[in-house]
Amino acid sequence: MTGLNWTSILAIYRFEMARTFRTIGQSILSPVITTVLYFVVFGGAIGGRIESVEGIAYGSFIVPGLVMLTLLQQAINNAAFGIYFPKFIGTIYELLSAPINFLEIVIGYVGAAATKALGVAAIILVTATFFVELTVLHPLAMLAFLVLTAVSFSLLGFILGIWAGNFEQLTLVPLLVVTPLVFLGGAFYSIDMLPEGWAQVTYFNPVLYLISGFRWSFFGVADVAPWVSLLAIAGFLAACMGVIWWIFRTGWRIKP
Amino acid sequence: MADIIEIRGLEKTYDDGFQALKGVDLTIREGEILALLGPNGAGKTTLISAVCGLVTPTGGTVTVGGHDILSDYRAARSLIGLVPQEITIEPFEKVIDTVRFSRGLFGRPRDESHIERVLRALSLWEKRNNRNKELSGGMKRRILIAKALAHEPRVLFLDEPTAGVDVTLRREMWDLVRRLRDEGVTIILTTHYIEEAEQMADRIGVIDRGRLLLVEETAGLMHKLGRKELVVEIAEPLAAVPPALAAHGLTLSDDGCRLIYTFDATAERTGMTRLMADIAEAGLHVRDLSTRQSSLEEVFLRLVDEGAQAMEAAQ
Ligand SMILES: Nc1ncnc2c1ncn2[C@@H]1O[C@H](COP(=O)(O)OP(=O)(O)O)[C@@H](O)[C@H]1O
Ligand SMILES: [Mg+2]
Numbered sequence: 001m002t003g004l005n006w007t008s009i010l011a012i013y014r015f016e017m018a019r020t021f022r023t024i025g026q027s028i029l030s031p032v033i034t035t036v037l038y039f040v041v042f043g044g045a046i047g048g049r050i051e052s053v054e055g056i057a058y059g060s061f062i063v064p065g066l067v068m069l070t071l072l073q074q075a076i077n078n079a080a081f082g083i084y085f086p087k088f089i090g091t092i093y094e095l096l097s098a099p100i101n102f103l104e105i106v107i108g109y110v111g112a113a114a115t116k117a118l119g120v121a122a123i124i125l126v127t128a129t130f131f132v133e134l135t136v137l138h139p140l141a142m143l144a145f146l147v148l149t150a151v152s153f154s155l156l157g158f159i160l161g162i163w164a165g166n167f168e169q170l171t172l173v174p175l176l177v178v179t180p181l182v183f184l185g186g187a188f189y190s191i192d193m194l195p196e197g198w199a200q201v202t203y204f205n206p207v208l209y210l211i212s213g214f215r216w217s218f219f220g221v222a223d224v225a226p227w228v229s230l231l232a233i234a235g236f237l238a239a240c241m242g243v244i245w246w247i248f249r250t251g252w253r254i255k256p
Numbered sequence: 257m258a259d260i261i262e263i264r265g266l267e268k269t270y271d272d273g274f275q276a277l278k279g280v281d282l283t284i285r286e287g288e289i290l291a292l293l294g295p296n297g298a299g300k301t302t303l304i305s306a307v308c309g310l311v312t313p314t315g316g317t318v319t320v321g322g323h324d325i326l327s328d329y330r331a332a333r334s335l336i337g338l339v340p341q342e343i344t345i346e347p348f349e350k351v352i353d354t355v356r357f358s359r360g361l362f363g364r365p366r367d368e369s370h371i372e373r374v375l376r377a378l379s380l381w382e383k384r385n386n387r388n389k390e391l392s393g394g395m396k397r398r399i400l401i402a403k404a405l406a407h408e409p410r411v412l413f414l415d416e417p418t419a420g421v422d423v424t425l426r427r428e429m430w431d432l433v434r435r436l437r438d439e440g441v442t443i444i445l446t447t448h449y450i451e452e453a454e455q456m457a458d459r460i461g462v463i464d465r466g467r468l469l470l471v472e473e474t475a476g477l478m479h480k481l482g483r484k485e486l487v488v489e490i491a492e493p494l495a496a497v498p499p500a501l502a503a504h505g506l507t508l509s510d511d512g513c514r515l516i517y518t519f520d521a522t523a524e525r526t527g528m529t530r531l532m533a534d535i536a537e538a539g540l541h542v543r544d545l546s547t548r549q550s551s552l553e554e555v556f557l558r559l560v561d562e563g564a565q566a567m568e569a570a571q
Contacts, residue, residue: 022348095361099329099362
């Protein structure tokens with residue numbers, strides 16, 4: 001083993017990015033429209049009655065949650081589809097017969113999925129500035145949270161894509177698991193606003209730590225300490241890498 | 257000739273408990289065309305898949321160019337190009353990008369002149385900017401070959417390259433395979449067409465139910481196992497084989513005009529002289545005589561049959 005084979009990694013990365021750019025319209029249009037709708041409904045209609053949360057205008061308060069929601073969905077969907085598709089049409093044979101290791105495959109696929117998710121997140125942030133005032137107190141921390149989240153949830157999506165046996169499973173899991181976690185993870189409210197018992201339950205939601213940390217990088221206020229958030233994401237990322245390492249070691253769902 | 261692939265005691269039992277390979281030993285020589293011949297379900301694809309890394313072997317060892325396929329998979333796989341049995345191809349990608357991707361995936365630096373050479377050799381150059389899905393089935397298979405050749409492999413596996421391909425395309429495929437062999441590429445192809453193995457291969461391995469029954473030079477195999485038939489055409493049609501000739505085990509053609517005698521061409525005594533004498537004694541008038549070599553098809557059926565019998569006897 002003499003380090004990573006970057007030619008192979010780049011080949012996968014480019015191939016995946018080319019696939020993204022072929023469908024650039026729908027990949028960007030739909031998240032942007034969804035976000036605008038959220039602003040109209042939550043920021044405009046409801047926000048008019050809520051005024052402010054923890055001293056922040058409600059319209060601005062929901063921006064980090066919205067960005068995270070899209071980032072998670074994009075990362076998971078891109079990565080899941082990216083690896084599911086070759087498995088589904090059979091072109092995965094080439095990956096398996098190539099002189100590459102699991103880390104190189106993962107860097108290629110997950111790198112491309114995360115890049116695309118980050119691109120969409122950036123577009124949404126820019127879109128948001130058309131609706132509300134935005135200041136970022138800790139830009140470096142913001143970037144770190146964005147990148148870590150994009151990568152770790154792309155890893156999760158990669159696992160999902162390998163696990164999925166059909167298109168239903170591929171699309172249902174993000175819908176049934178991820179979206180509720182985001183909504184209940186404080187995307188649109190501070191958990192202080194919840195009744196006593198519910199606030200406790202919410203601490204078991206991993207997405208809470210993402211949104212809280214990310215929001216802190218904007219406004220300096222958080223539900224949990226930012227370093228706890230960072231640790232939680234790093235732990236999640238490591239866990240996903242562990243699972244993927246095991247998948248390639250055993251050939252689970254990819255190699256008879 | 258040096259050996260390029262060594263397969264020792266290769267076994268594969270699938271998760272459902274089915275044993276698709278039952279201890280295969282096979283040595284492949286550098287620069288040869290080896291045909292793996294066997295009926296559907298014999299284990300040909302499993303054998304190729306195990307060597308190429310698509311299937312995890314459950315026993316045995318394989319080396320390619322001296323590199324173990326498990327512990328030294330990078331070096332081993334770099335030498336191999338694989339054309340799978342099923343046509344699986346990214347539909348929306350352009351032909352040339354698909355082929356470039358394969359080269360990159362195998363860690364080779366960009367080389368546009370090589371890509372062009374491969375695409376031209378496969379008559380795909382004109383179509384290079386088309387999307388894969390716009391091409392015909394035969395062309396798609398050639399794209400798969402182009403992908404397999406993109407990284408300049410020394411060994412090429414072709415899994416049923418001419419299944420469902422029309423006669424002209426098949427001829428083209430054969431020409432291509434020979435040209436590649438002339439360039440020094442070792443070729444292993446699987447087929448269940450005897451004619452194909454006979455036409456193409458330097459050596460033929462016969463595989464059935466997970467066992468390699470034999471590996472022989474194509475000509476030698478024909479010679480060694482070749483039964484011959486002597487066809488005796490007679491003037492007057494017969495209703496049955498005359499009792500005087502019963503000892504020869506003849507069969508009579510449907511129109512009653514031909515007596516067919518099967519013999520072992522390599523045996524010391526063929527029994528032909530005796531037969532001719534008996535025919536003359538029986539008062540039959542011979543109009544014509546001809547002999548013909550039995551085809552590999554017949555040879556193969558017999559081998560599979562003998563293999564099965566030997567296995568039953570062993571059990
Ligand atoms: N993934 C699998 N799981 C279980 N059995 C399999 C699998 N793949 C192939 N087989 C079985 O193994 C045997 C050999 O298959 P294969 O290698 O494809 O044969 P061939 O290529 O000679 O037609 C067949 O009986 C087939 O049903
Ligand atoms: Mg097969």
